[in-house]
Amino acid sequence: MLLPMAPTDSLFLLGESREHPMHVGGLALFTPPDGTSAADLREMFETALTGDRVTPLFRKRARRSLTSLGQWGWDTLADHQVDLGHHVRRDALPRPGGTDELMALVSRLHGTLLDRSRPLWEMHLIEGLADGRYAVYTKIHHALADGASAMNLLAGSLSADPHRRHMPAPWQPQTHLTAVPTPHEPVQPMDSASGGGLSAALDLPGLALRAGRTVAGEVAGLLPAAINTLDRAARGTGGAVSLTAPHTVLNGSIGGARQVAARTFPLERIRLLAKHADATVNDIVLAMSAGTLRGYLHARNALPADPLIAMVPVSLRPTDTESGGSAAGGNRVGVLMCNLATHLPDPGHRLETVRDCMREGKAALREMSPAQVLAMSALGAAPLGMELLLGRRGPLRPPFNVVISNVAGPRTPLYWNGARLDALYPLSIPTTGQALNITCTSNDDQIAFGLTGCRSTLPDLNPMLDHLDTELDTLERAVGL
């Protein structure tokens, strides 16, 4: 039986093409428990592969037919109909098995389309890391799950207990015997009734696609707020809609190949820096990204005179802290356009601009009702949705230059059968006009940057990672650390 698919979900199937794969991804790195090796971890996964149960989400297949009048719907397959040998794959790194080889492999895996005749996911078990770790790259179509749900799915298969064994693999039904305790919950699942939990931060395309409907219904009552926000944006002081983004190389058409890069930084370092600068962790992430984009574009003689504008999803809890969200009521998410001050050579000045812009923007959003916040955010994200769907550049001037998300991940160390999850890098969806996406997740002691770009636009992301390194140093010096 074909169950109906949400129209926004089916848009990710309709809008997909070879140049615009519509799946999100995650790269997890595991350290095997003491006394064991990556080979032992691989064996545990292989044992799991002999099991015959598959979690319901991973048995859902997208289908449309003449009888469904061409509308996409969901089939749920029986366990035995899922060809696990297709979905769960063993990969290996060529020598020397370093980060370069890992990212080259993941870049390629992230750039190919899922097989639409099957449930829309793949999991790659990657061996051959010279440092003895084991990597798992997961790929899920956005029609099946947004980035946050995908990360939840993986995190939900982990345990805070390093001694727990006989745990099911991520694709298997979870027993939930010792689920992660509530205070350490990973990112919240999407709650569309309330307009998105914090997880919406990872669901910008979904937000954008909801824009049309929401805005149409609510725009009348929003006019005063909209005018205020547009006015703020015009003055470059932060708001949900941007009118001032310059054109950059990041905002053209894209090809079908992807380039991904990832790096972690100690959370403590960033927290200390934030404290000294009277800023949030999120502000530091933005300032690091700002300096990185400035440095990268400047080195290529491609830095525009006007500052780059980032689209930033923000949490709007009454007592705003820098990361994480609780499931408690009243949690709100909005989208802000942040002036990255890439025209300023001084890193301290850039940080101040980012901090003030985010502060003012959040204050402005906080004055609005939840419906207004959603509508304004959706309006800001709408051009992304249009380009994503149409696969081509809309306005000559991009609505913003880059999407930068910072999402709280699990706040406690997590394990799978004793193997510690060292990092979980989120990989996102570049689209026409948005060739680069920067998403960060923080866990108990570090913050992980995941960069996903179009390989034609950004043939090598490693210089960006180097810039991130440099920027953190520079910002520390700027505040006297």
Next chain:
Amino acid sequence: MLLPMAPTDSLFLLGESREHPMHVGGLALFTPPDGTSAADLREMFETALTGDRVTPLFRKRARRSLTSLGQWGWDTLADHQVDLGHHVRRDALPRPGGTDELMALVSRLHGTLLDRSRPLWEMHLIEGLADGRYAVYTKIHHALADGASAMNLLAGSLSADPHRRHMPAPWQPQTHLTAVPTPHEPVQPMDSASGGGLSAALDLPGLALRAGRTVAGEVAGLLPAAINTLDRAARGTGGAVSLTAPHTVLNGSIGGARQVAARTFPLERIRLLAKHADATVNDIVLAMSAGTLRGYLHARNALPADPLIAMVPVSLRPTDTESGGSAAGGNRVGVLMCNLATHLPDPGHRLETVRDCMREGKAALREMSPAQVLAMSALGAAPLGMELLLGRRGPLRPPFNVVISNVAGPRTPLYWNGARLDALYPLSIPTTGQALNITCTSNDDQIAFGLTGCRSTLPDLNPMLDHLDTELDTLERAVGL
């Protein structure tokens, strides 16, 4: 500047979808020269990657635009515009690095679409084979090159001289200092003026796509021949058009994932068998395939009562020999529908039927003019072209059940910088209604079977390889060897 693309070539771009990738592939296995290892071979490839020259064919990019009125054309990029890091990739096998791991990797690589924003090829350098060899999987879009051209390209970068060094890599311009001597030439390049060289055997989709034009122009003069052939086909005695193929599991719709399998057999064994059976090497290939298909379908309770029909490209030289073709004039290629006699339990009877059917069919084709042969063959292949283009089943009854090609490869040992080419397996294009393709190539001392199938239809091809083994034994016993 956009150069025009042949309409038949552009059809491979227009007809392509996620479920119907339109690229051909080849898997080459190299044994490093004495005293060296696969790592040394890898290093030679990496040295080649530092070069900045790319052979013109590999710089051609398919493009269409508003100014080309939506028609596909070819751009030729400059050397430096080709991102070799994208096209030439390093892969590794997970342990234990056996045939299973190699074929699993190649199956997956063969099932993903090329990036259309770049020249339409990839070359994968595969390390980690436990037997010390080195594998190279090449993937070329059919719009850029048919299977024969692709194999020529690779073979053309090899040398008959095991002592030659400093040879360019396959993607580099060839110096042709010591090209393969003429008598040992690999398969002939396509010669469309004469209706296809023997290489047309690897270009069935192209043949099918030319059908419409050719048949339209020539059908009037062909009526007597057509009637004769249709009549032969109805009697099941071989001809270019089949009316009698039963429906099998091989003839439904297909998914986007591929499964490939490969095995080699000593050419001497097959030659001896052919001699004792008064048959050709090609007849033995067909009889082995017939027994394999019977065994595979029978084990799955899916063997139809009527015999399966194979579409077989044949060489029609006056003195027909079992393999190879020369560039000499008068060489003709046709397509025959061969009764595989899968309803007969006795392998000897199956071989006799195949042999007689091929003999009669070739005799019938030989009575025709070259134009008639081409037109009849194209007519026979036309349904394949239609399904390939429309991506769906046409008639309920398939025109034939499987395509089986046997193409002469290089007849002398070939080397790349001293590394011997042990085998070159051709991988083809399954289409809707044709979920399995069997292509063989022979070299100096062995014949290589390459099976390319849809993974949904054929989740595991290994049983087919086992059947091929068994069938060769059984056929030898049947003729008293």
